[in-house]
Amino acid sequence: MATLIQNTVEAPPPWRGVMGRxxxxxxxxxxxxxxxxxxxxxxxxxxxxxFTNLINNASPLALAAAGQTLVVLAxxxxxxxxxxxxxxxxxxxVLPLDGPWGALASFAICVGVGALVGSASGYLxxxxxxxxxxxxxxxxxxxxxxxxxxxxxxxxxVAEWVSDEMTSTLFSLVPASIILPVIVAGLWMLLGKTDLxxxxxxxxxxxxxxxxxxxxxxxxxxxxxVMAGALYGVxxxxxxxxxxxxxxxxxxxxxxxxxxxxxxxxxxLAGGQGGLIGSLIGAATLMLMQKVLFSGxxxxxxxxxxxxxxxxxxxxxxxxxxxxxxxxxP
Amino acid sequence: MPDxxxxxxxxxxxxxxxxxxxxxxxxxxxxxxxxxxxLLGENxxxxxxxxxxxxxxxxxxxxxxxxxxxxxxxxxxxxxxRSGVTTAFQELSLVQNLSVAQNxxxxxxxxxxxxxxxxxxxxxxARDILERYGIGHLGVATQVSELALAERQRLEIVRAMQFxxxxxxxxxxxxxxxxxxxxFRLVRELQVQGTAILYISHRLAEIRELAQRATILRxxxxxxxxDLGAASDGDIFEMMAGHGVVRSTVVPxxxxxRPRPVLVVNDLExxxxxxxxxxxxEGEIVGMAGLEGQGQRELFRLLAGDGQPKAGQILLNGxxxxxxxxxxxxxxxxxxxxxxxxxxxxxxxxxLSSANNITLPVLDRLSTVGLVSPHRExxxxxxxxxxxxxxxxxxxxxIGNLSGGNxxxxxIARALLSGAKTLLLFDPTRGVDVATKEAIYHxxxxxxxxGGSVLVYSSExxxxxxxxxxxxxxxxxxxxADVAGSDMRESYLVGLxxxxxxxxxxxxx
Numbered sequence: 019m020a021t022l023i024q025n026t027v028e029a030p031p032p033w034r035g036v037m038g039r040x041x042x043x044x045x046x047x048x049x050x051x052x053x054x055x056x057x058x059x060x061x062x063x064x065x066x067x068x069f070t071n072l073i074n075n076a077s078p079l080a081l082a083a084a085g086q087t088l089v090v091l092a093x094x095x096x097x098x099x100x101x102x103x104x105x106x107x108x109x110x111x112v113l114p115l116d117g118p119w120g121a122l123a124s125f126a127i128c129v130g131v132g133a134l135v136g137s138a139s140g141y142l143x144x145x146x147x148x149x150x151x152x153x154x155x156x157x158x159x160x161x162x163x164x165x166x167x168x169x170x171x172x173x174x175x176v177a178e179w180v181s182d183e184m185t186s187t188l189f190s191l192v193p194a195s196i197i198l199p200v201i202v203a204g205l206w207m208l209l210g211k212t213d214l215x216x217x218x219x220x221x222x223x224x225x226x227x228x229x230x231x232x233x234x235x236x237x238x239x240x241x242x243x244v245m246a247g248a249l250y251g252v253x254x255x256x257x258x259x260x261x262x263x264x265x266x267x268x269x270x271x272x273x274x275x276x277x278x279x280x281x282x283x284x285x286x287l288a289g290g291q292g293g294l295i296g297s298l299i300g301a302a303t304l305m306l307m308q309k310v311l312f313s314g315x316x317x318x319x320x321x322x323x324x325x326x327x328x329x330x331x332x333x334x335x336x337x338x339x340x341x342x343x344x345x346x347x348p
Numbered sequence: 349m350p351d352x353x354x355x356x357x358x359x360x361x362x363x364x365x366x367x368x369x370x371x372x373x374x375x376x377x378x379x380x381x382x383x384x385x386x387l388l389g390e391n392x393x394x395x396x397x398x399x400x401x402x403x404x405x406x407x408x409x410x411x412x413x414x415x416x417x418x419x420x421x422x423x424x425x426x427x428x429x430r431s432g433v434t435t436a437f438q439e440l441s442l443v444q445n446l447s448v449a450q451n452x453x454x455x456x457x458x459x460x461x462x463x464x465x466x467x468x469x470x471x472x473x474a475r476d477i478l479e480r481y482g483i484g485h486l487g488v489a490t491q492v493s494e495l496a497l498a499e500r501q502r503l504e505i506v507r508a509m510q511f512x513x514x515x516x517x518x519x520x521x522x523x524x525x526x527x528x529x530x531x532f533r534l535v536r537e538l539q540v541q542g543t544a545i546l547y548i549s550h551r552l553a554e555i556r557e558l559a560q561r562a563t564i565l566r567x568x569x570x571x572x573x574x575d576l577g578a579a580s581d582g583d584i585f586e587m588m589a590g591h592g593v594v595r596s597t598v599v600p601x602x603x604x605x606r607p608r609p610v611l612v613v614n615d616l617e618x619x620x621x622x623x624x625x626x627x628x629x630e631g632e633i634v635g636m637a638g639l640e641g642q643g644q645r646e647l648f649r650l651l652a653g654d655g656q657p658k659a660g661q662i663l664l665n666g667x668x669x670x671x672x673x674x675x676x677x678x679x680x681x682x683x684x685x686x687x688x689x690x691x692x693x694x695x696x697x698x699x700l701s702s703a704n705n706i707t708l709p710v711l712d713r714l715s716t717v718g719l720v721s722p723h724r725e726x727x728x729x730x731x732x733x734x735x736x737x738x739x740x741x742x743x744x745x746x747i748g749n750l751s752g753g754n755x756x757x758x759x760i761a762r763a764l765l766s767g768a769k770t771l772l773l774f775d776p777t778r779g780v781d782v783a784t785k786e787a788i789y790h791x792x793x794x795x796x797x798x799g800g801s802v803l804v805y806s807s808e809x810x811x812x813x814x815x816x817x818x819x820x821x822x823x824x825x826x827x828x829a830d831v832a833g834s835d836m837r838e839s840y841l842v843g844l845x846x847x848x849x850x851x852x853x854x855x856x857x
Contacts, residue, residue, distance in 0.1 A: 211464035213456050216446065220454070223445040230405070230441030231454040232426045290445050 042296035044336045045283050049303045052310050059313040070193035072306060074185050077195040078103075078257035080301035082272045083279035084202050085132075085249030087297040090280050092242040093222040093289030094143060094150035099250050099276055101161020102135045103269030106254020108165045111174030111264020121180045128251035135161055136247020137240065144239035165266040174264035184259035195259070198252055199298050206294040218242055223290030279304055281333050304329070355414070356381045356544035357402075357433075357515050362411035364397055371397040372408070375570045377563050379515065379544040384535060386555040386576070387548045389565035390588055390639075390809075390842065395548055396438070398565070399519050402546070403435040404428035416514060426455070432514035436505040436521055438548075444493040448486055449474035452507055481506040482530060497524045509534060515544045522554060523641075532558060550639060550846040552581055564588055581848065582839065589809065589838035607632050610682065610801040611770050613651070616660035620646040622825040624660070628770065628801045633792060635816030636805040639845050643825035644805050645689070648774050651803070652686030653677035664770065678709060683768030685709075687759055689775045695759045698748030702738070702758045703729040705747045709766040732761035735794065737787035753784035760791055771795060773804040777811060789815055809838045809845075823847045 057063040082099055089096040106128040115124050135157060142153035186194045209215040217238040220228040229235050250269075257268060277287070283300030285292025307328055311321050359377040363370070372394045379385045389395050400406045401413075404422030413420040415431055422428035428435075442451050449470045450457065458473055460466025474488040483502050492500060501524040508516060516538060522528045535545060535558055547559055555562060556576055564571045564587045571587050607629030616624040620643040628634045638644040650657050653671030662669045665682045677684040688694040697705055706729040707714060714724045729743050736757040747755055756776065763771055773792070777785045792815065796802055806812050812819050813836045821829040821844040829844045 208464065213465070216450060216457060216465070217455060219445055220443040224443055226439075227441045227443050228454075230403075230425060230437055231443060231451070232424070232429065233443075233455040 042283060042293060042299050045296050045299045045303060045332075048282075048332055049299055049306060052303065052306050056306065056310045056313060059310065059315075063313075066187055066191055066193075070185075070187045070195075072309065073193040073302070074195045074260055076302040076305040077199060078253045078260060079272060079275055079279060079305060080199045080298045081202060081249055081253035081256055083276045083283070083297040083301040084199070084206070084294050085246035085253065086276040086280050087283070087285055087292065087294045088218065088242045088246045088249070089150070090277075090285055090287055091218050091222045091289060091292060092239055093225070094239070094242070095154065095277075095287075096139060096243065096246055097151065097154040097273060098135055098139045098157040098161060098247070100269035100273050101158040101165065102132045102247055102250035103254040103257060103272055104165035104266055105131055105135070105161055105168070106251050107258050107261075107268040108169035108174070108264045108266055110176045110180070110255065110258035112169055114175055114177035114180075116177045116179050118179060118183075120177055121183070124177065124180065125252070125255050128255040129248045130251070132247040132249065132251025132254070133244050134247070136244040136250075139247070140240035140243030143243065144236040162266070162269075165269075169264050169266050172263065172265040172267075176258045176262045176264070180255075180259045181262035184256065195256060198256060202249065202252070203295050203298060214238065214241060219290055221290075275301075275304060278329055282329060282336075284336050303332075354380060356383075356416055357420075357546075358412075358414040360412045360414075362398075362401060362408045362413070364401065364406065364408050370568050372401075373568045375411070375565070375568070377570060377573070379546060381514070381542040381544055382539050383561070384539060384545045384547055384559045385573075386559040386562035387546055387565065388550070388555070388562050388584065388588055390807075390845075393565040393588075394568040395565060396519070397568075399435060399437070399517055399548065402428070402433055402515070402517050403437075404433075429511055429513075433517065434508040434511045434513040434515075435517040436501075436508040436519060438519040438523065440500055440504045442492045442500055442504055442507070445491065447489050447491055448478075448495070448503060449488040451492055451503065452477060452510065477506065477510050481509060481534060498526060501525055502530070505531065505534070509538065513543060515546065517546045517548070519548045520550075521547070522549060522551065528554060552584065552846065552848050581843070585839045585842040589842045610665055611651070611684070611803065612661075612663040612666075614661040614663070616647070616650060616662065617658045618646060618650050618655065618660075620825050621650060621657070624825075624827050626803075626820060626827060626830075628803050630801060631796050631799050632818070633796045633802045633804060633816045635812035635819040636803060636822060637809060637812055637819055637841055637845055638805070638822035640807075642822045644822045645774070646825075647822070648686065648688075648772050648803075648805060651677070652684060652772055654686075678766055678768055682770060683766065684770045684772060685763035685766045685768035686772045687763050687774060687776055689778060696747050696755055699746060701744050702733075702747045702750065702754075703743040705758050706732060706743075706762045706765055709762060728765065729761070732765040733758070735764055736761045736791040753780035756780050757784065757787060757791075760788060764791065764795060769799070770801045771803070773802060775806055776804065778807065785811070809841050812836075813838065813841075821845060 053063070062068050082103060086096055086099060109127060109131065110124055115121065139154045139157045142148040142157070143150045184194055188194055217228070217233045220231065220233050221235050221238045225235055253272070254269070258264070261268070279301035280297045281287060281300070282303055283292065283296025283298070285296060307325055308321060311324050312318070316324060355378045357377070357379045359375060362372055362375040364372040375394070375398065387395055387398065397406065401408050404424050404427050407421070407423065415433065420431055422431060422433070443454065452474050453470060457465035458469045460469055471488045475484070478484045478486055478488065483499070483506060486495065486499060486503065492503070495503065501521065505518065505521055521531055525531060538545060547555065549555055559576055561573055562576050562584065563573045564584065566588060574584070609627045610630050611628040613624060613626045622643070624647055626634070636644055649655050651662060653674045653676045656672070662671065664680050664684065667681065669677070669680055671677050674686060677686065703726050707725050710728065711720055714720055714728055726743060730740060733740065733743060738754060738757040738761060742750055742754055747758055750758070760776060776788055780788070792802055792804065804812070804816065818830060818832045819836055819841065820827050821831065821841065823845065824847065831841065831844070
C-alpha cells in the first residue's frame with residue numbers, strides 16, 4: 019500500500035530510546051569536569067582513598083535519589099523518603115546483626131520496611147487520589163514518629179561488619195559502597211525493558227492517554243512508590259554503614275537533596291522524562307560540589323550559596339543542551 | 349437492514365447520568381457486520397459518553413449491550429479490546445513521550461529473551477503494521493511528540509485497526525486529516541472483512557460517502573436511525589436540532605439602524621484563530637455559535653487578554669488595544685470583562701464568600717489606604733447581585749457551597765460590577781437550571797439596554813436565537829457566517845456549524 023515516493027522520517031539514533039531521552043551524559047561530564055577541578059585544588063584527589071570517601075559520602079543520597087526518580091517520573095513527589103531513611107537507620111542502630119548473614123538480614127529488613135512505607139504512600143496516591151505531597155507528607159510524619167519511638171535520641175551502634183565492609187575499598191581500587199548503586203543502575207536498565215518501565219513514563223507524561231492505551235495507571239503508580247520505598251530502605255542501610263550510629267532524624271537532609279539530585283540528573287520534575295542513572299550521577303555531583311568548593315578555599319559560610327547557584331546553572335544548561343538536541347525536529 | 353440476531357453490536361436502553369446531568373437516556377443502536385454506521389449529534393448530545401461506554405471507559409447505569417450475540421459489559425479498555433472493540437479517540441490516546449512502535453503495542457510490548465521487551469522485534473512488527481496500513485513513512489522509533497497532528501491521528505486510527513476488532517469506533521477520525529481518502533480506503537477494506545464500524549463525524553459529505561445508515565442523538569436520546577439514502581441533509585439537521593424547542597420569554601430587540609461599533613476586531617490571527625473580524629455595537633448582543641474546538645474558546649481568550657494574537661487588531665471604542673493580560677482588558681477605557689466557561693476552575697474562588705467573589709475586581713475602589721472595608725464590600729456586592737437575581741442571603745456564604753447556578757450568577761455579577769461595558773460570556777448558562785437561565789438572560793439584556801455590549805458564545809442554539817440579534821458562526825478557526833433576523837433558525841445554523849454551508853443555504857431557501 020505504501021508508495022515508494024514517500025520520504026522516510028529519519029529514525030533517531032538508538033541512544034534516544036526511553037532511557038536515553040534525557041541523557042545523563044551532561045551530568046556525567048559535569049562530574050568529570052568537577053573532579054578535574056578538585057584534582058587541581060587538592061593533589062590527593064586522585065588517590066583511591068579520596069575516591070572511596072567521595073563515593074561513600076554520595077552512596078546513600080544516590081540511592082535515595084534513585085528512589086525519588088521513580089516517583090517523579092510517574093509525576094509525583096515523595097516526602098516519605100525522610101521517614102523511611104530514618105526508620106531504616108534507627109533499626110540498624112538498635113538491632114545490629116553482625117557478620118555477612120546479619121548484614122544480609124538487616125538489608126532485607128530495610129528493604130522490606132521501605133517497601134511497606136512505599137505501599138502506604140502509593141495506595142493513598144494511586145487508589146485514594148490523595149495528592150502526592152499531602153499523602154507522603156502524612157506518611158513522612160508518621161514514620162518520623164515511629165523512628166523516635168524506636169530510638170528517642172541519637173545513639174546506638176550499627177553492626178561492625180556493615181560499617182566496616184560497606185565502606186571499604188575492594189582490591190584497593192573499587193569502593194564497596196559503589197556496588198549497590200551499580201546494581202540499582204543495572205536493575206533500572208532491566209526495568210526499562212519491561213512493560214512497567216514503559217508504563218512509568220506513560221503515566222508521568224499523560225495519565226489520560228495512558229489509561230486509554232490500556233495501561234494500568236493505578237497499579238503503575240503504586241509500584242513506583244513501592245520500588246522507591248525499597249530504594250530508600252537501601253539508602254538507609256548505606257547511610258547506617260557510613261555513620262555507624264543511629265539518629266531518628268537521619269533522613270531529614272535527604273529530602274531536598276534528593277530532589278536536587280533528580281533535577282541535576284536531567285529528570286523533569288513534571289514527570290515522564292529523565293532516568294534513574296542521571297539521578298545517581300546527580301547525587302554524586304552534588305556531594306563532589308561540596309568537596310570542590312571546600313578544597314577551593316570557599317568559606318563554609320558560602321558553600322550553600324555556591325551550591326545553589328551551581329545547581330541552578332547546571333540544570334539550566336542541561337535543559338538547553340537537551341532542547342537543542344531535540345529541537346531540530348518540527 | 350441487518351436483523352437483530354446477526355448484529356455485531358446491539359445497544360438497548362442504555363442510560364448514563366453524571367450526578368444530575370443526564371448524558372444518555374434510553375439509547376438504542378444496532379450495527380451489523382460489515383456496516384458503517386454514522387453517529388450524529390450536536391455538542392453535548394451524548395456522543396462522547398456513548399464512545400466511552402463502548403470502549404469500556406465508563407459503565408452505563410442501565411441497559412444492555414450485546415456484541416456478536418453475547419452480553420458485552422467491558423470494565424476497561426483492555427476488556428473491550430479483548431472482546432473485539434477498539435476505538436480511535438477524538439482526543440487521541442497516544443502517549444507522547446514514547447515511540448511509535450511502543451505506542452502501537454501498549455500496554456504490553458513484544459518480548460524477546462527472558463521476558464524482556466525486544467526493541468528489535470517491536471520495530472520490525474511495527475514497520476509491518478505501518479506498511480500494511482499505508483503509513484510506512486513514519487519512523488517506528490520516532491517519538492510521537494515529534495509527529496505532526498495529522499500523523500498522530502493516522503497512528504491513532506491504525507492502532508485501533510490493527511487489533512482486528514469486530515467493532516471499530518472512529519470518533520471524529522478526520523478532524524486533523526487533510527487527505528481523507530486514505531481513511532476511506534481502510535474503512536472499506538475492513539467493511540469487506542466484516543468489521544462493524546461506528547463512524548462519528550459532523551461532516552455530512554464524508555458520512556454519505558461511507559455510511560449506509562446514521563443514528564442521530566439529541567440531548568442524550570437516540571432520535572432515530574435513518575437510511576442515509578432516503579434522508580436529505582435538511583431532514584438530518586432537523587432531527588439533530590429538534591422541534592418544539594422551548595423559547596425564552598425574552599424577545600430579541602429590533603432596531604432600525606446599526607449601532608455605534610464598540611468592540612471591533614480586524615483580521616485577528618492566533619492559535620486556532622484565523623483571520624477573524626467582527627464588530628459588536630453599543631447596546632448589542634452578538635451571539636456566537638460553533639461546535640467544540642472550532643476556535644471560539646481561543647478567540648474569546650485573545651479578546652480577554654489571555655494570550656497574544658499573532659496578527660490583527662482589537663479596537664475598543666476606536667482605540668487600539670494591546671492586551672498582555674486580562675487585567676489590561678478590564679482596565680482599558682470602557683473595559684472588557686470575560687466570564688470563562690470552567691467556572692469551578694477559572695471562575696470562582698471556592699473558599700471565599702460570594703460577596704468577596706463579586707467584588708474582587710474592584711477591591712481598590714472599596715478600600716481606604718489599602719484596607720478593604722467589609723461593610724462597603726458587602727454593600728457593593730448587593731447591587732450587582734440584585735441584577736442577576738442572586739439572593740442577598742447567599743452573599744456571605746462560601747461560594748463553593750452554592751449551587752452551580754448561583755455560582756454562575758455571582759460570576760456574572762462580578763463582571764457587571766467591574767464596570768466593563770463589554771462583556772465576553774463563554775457558555776454562561778452551561779449546566780444551570782431554567783430559572784437561573786432566565787435570570788442570566790435578563791441580566792444580559794439589561795446590560796445591553798443600558799448601553800453595554802455583549803459577545804456571548806453558547807453551545808445551545810435556541811439560547812443564542814432567543815438572546816442575540818445577530819449570530820456569528822465559527823467553523824475551522826474562522827467566522828464563516830454572520831446570521832441575523834429570520835435566518836436565525838436552528839436547522840439553518842446547524843448546517844453552518846457543521847461546515848455544510850451550501851447545504852444549509854439549500855435548506856434555508
